[in-house]
Amino acid sequence: MSDLLNVNQNTGSDSRKVALIGGGSVAGPHLRAMALINQSIGAVQLVDFASRDERVLTGDFYRPFNWDNKPGPKIVMDGITAHKDWKRMLRQTEAQLVFVLASTNLHHQMVLAALKAGKDVFVEKPLTRTVAEAKEILAVCTSTGMQCFVGHIVEFIPGYTNIGDLLFNRTRQNSVQSVNFRRLVPWSQVEADEKKNSGVVFDGYAADLGIHEAGILAQNVRSIQVKESIRYLNQIQYAKARVVLTNNAMINIEIGASTKVTSFKADFSGIRMDGSEYALREGVIVDGNTSSVLTEKKPHEIFAEEQSLMLRALNTNSTIHGPLDLSRAVAAIEIMEAMHKSIDAGGEEIRIINA
Numbered sequence: 001m002s003d004l005l006n007v008n009q010n011t012g013s014d015s016r017k018v019a020l021i022g023g024g025s026v027a028g029p030h031l032r033a034m035a036l037i038n039q040s041i042g043a044v045q046l047v048d049f050a051s052r053d054e055r056v057l058t059g060d061f062y063r064p065f066n067w068d069n070k071p072g073p074k075i076v077m078d079g080i081t082a083h084k085d086w087k088r089m090l091r092q093t094e095a096q097l098v099f100v101l102a103s104t105n106l107h108h109q110m111v112l113a114a115l116k117a118g119k120d121v122f123v124e125k126p127l128t129r130t131v132a133e134a135k136e137i138l139a140v141c142t143s144t145g146m147q148c149f150v151g152h153i154v155e156f157i158p159g160y161t162n163i164g165d166l167l168f169n170r171t172r173q174n175s176v177q178s179v180n181f182r183r184l185v186p187w188s189q190v191e192a193d194e195k196k197n198s199g200v201v202f203d204g205y206a207a208d209l210g211i212h213e214a215g216i217l218a219q220n221v222r223s224i225q226v227k228e229s230i231r232y233l234n235q236i237q238y239a240k241a242r243v244v245l246t247n248n249a250m251i252n253i254e255i256g257a258s259t260k261v262t263s264f265k266a267d268f269s270g271i272r273m274d275g276s277e278y279a280l281r282e283g284v285i286v287d288g289n290t291s292s293v294l295t296e297k298k299p300h301e302i303f304a305e306e307q308s309l310m311l312r313a314l315n316t317n318s319t320i321h322g323p324l325d326l327s328r329a330v331a332a333i334e335i336m337e338a339m340h341k342s343i344d345a346g347g348e349e350i351r352i353i354n355a
Helices: 028-038 086-092 104-116 131-144 158-167 187-195 205-220 300-316 325-345
Strands: 016-020 045-049 081-083 096-100 120-124 148-151 180-186 219-232 237-247 250-258 263-273 276-281 284-286 290-292
Touching: 016 028, 016 086, 016 300, 028 045, 028 300, 045 086, 081 086, 081 250, 086 104, 096 104, 104 120, 104 131, 120 300, 131 148, 131 325, 158 205, 158 263, 180 205, 187 237, 187 290, 205 219, 205 237, 205 250, 205 325, 237 325, 250 284
Parallel strands: 016 045, 016 096, 045 081, 096 120, 120 148, 180 250, 276 290
Antiparallel strands: 180 263, 219 237, 237 250, 263 276, 263 290, 276 284
16 A cells, blocks of 8 residues: 655745646656655655546656656646646646656647746656757757756666766776676566557657666767667667777676566676776676676665755756756667667667767
8 A cells, every 4th residue: 555645745925836747657756755855854845746547636646767666656636737738737737847757758839838848857867769859859959048958867876876977987097998787677578568559659668778877878989880789669678789989998888678587787897997897886887797787776766866956956046967868868869769779770870969
């Protein structure tokens, strides 16, 4: 049974008013993150949310998040208005910040509508399905002065933070020359069929998982070449690719759904640096082979770190360079689009235009 959660504890007149669009699985940890932040500083006040799900409209965000399979919370509805129509909600809400947590195919129109309504926006990854859509959002932010933050949550996991530092020479004299990324889920034809028949737009496991690595690499990719891929239901479910960075580092990526694994796997191996091979364990480079990047933190604790960074940027009217950065999210879409082009071209190496 879902726990009863008071998201708006300790909020007051100076709290930033927030609205939310979407009642899917990712809404639960975001609501718990808001409540966690509000325990100490009362930073955000949820005033409106919109969903097509009748159960969610009662305040029951019941869908489990895939990291821990924990059902979402049932929230205290005092002072919060539920809407079936997200467009009407945007016209009526006093919210200053809108969370877009709906399906990816809806991100483009929802984010643009919120920005043009004078709202700052947080949107879950991936930003959009195409580079053209992503660049339109970037252009609107530039013209309106509103901010759009994109949630690439793995960038708040220590393992990914450290590998990013090493790849791009942020903290060491010598950076990594090569590394293997792996992010795999067990292949299930039944689950793939269910996703296809659910009515929710799903672009395949390779795109769904690969956007995390794309977010880490962002504007630093020179080219991508897909060596192997598997399609099912006209979606790319699995891919192995070679990525060359602008600093000439070589990244081998394996992403998607595979019969090789029986549980979710996310790890690095073959970290080649200074002529030797290393692994990354608990955020520390050590001699070894393969290392998991999964974290012991609960999902809502990581989401709270992400939200806190965004709120600091909004409160100080500052620009983020790193996690949540809109320009990096656009670059991530460019990488994923290049991956699709490589597959369609029979494994041809595709250069990233802006590299």
